[in-house]
Amino acid sequence: MAAQHSQGIQTLLEAEKEAAKLVQQARQYRAQRVKDARTEASKEIEEYKRAKDEEFKAFEASHAGVTQQAKEAVDKETEEKLKAIDEEYASHKEAVVKKLLDRVVLVKPELHRNLRKAGLE
Template sequence: MATQQTQGIQTLLEAEKEAAKIVQQARQYRVQKLKDARSEAQKEIDGYKKVKEEEFKAFEASHAGTTSTTQAALDKETEAKLKEIDDVYKQKKDDVVNSLIGRAILVKPELHRNLKKVTA
């Protein structure tokens, strides 16, 4: 009977070792699957990122010409307005200076309203 018990215990120990090996293999399998899933997800992310960057570059290239054209038109319009303002300044400058000088030398002496006339 002791041999039978020892043999039963030995069988249980072997079964426990086998179960531990199976559990360890399952853990390793799970870890490997997680690594594989992460690397696959990273590949998908990189591919999506590459596609979006190419779309952005194409969009940027198609609109870059529009921006430079618009900037050139605005620069031209600004120059025209500045020239117009300069021309008006040159035309009106003498009139404004003469008007200011005329006001400066126009003197009408009169008593201040707060000054009372002293009657003798």
């Protein structure tokens, strides 16, 4: 009976070792599948990124002319406005300087209106 009991224990130990091997293989298989999935996902991400970059470059190229034209139009309008401001400045400069000098140089001494009302004239 002891031999049978010993043989039964030996069979159980072998079965346990076999089960441990199967579990280890399953873990390795799972780890490999996860690694493969990550690699595949990384490739898909790179492919998607490349496609979107190309799409953006195409969009940018198709709208580059519009942007350049708008910039040129704004620059032209700005130059025209600056030219008009310079012309206004040049045409009114003398009159403004004369008015300023007249106000500063030609002073008529007179009482302030509040003092006149108080009767201090």
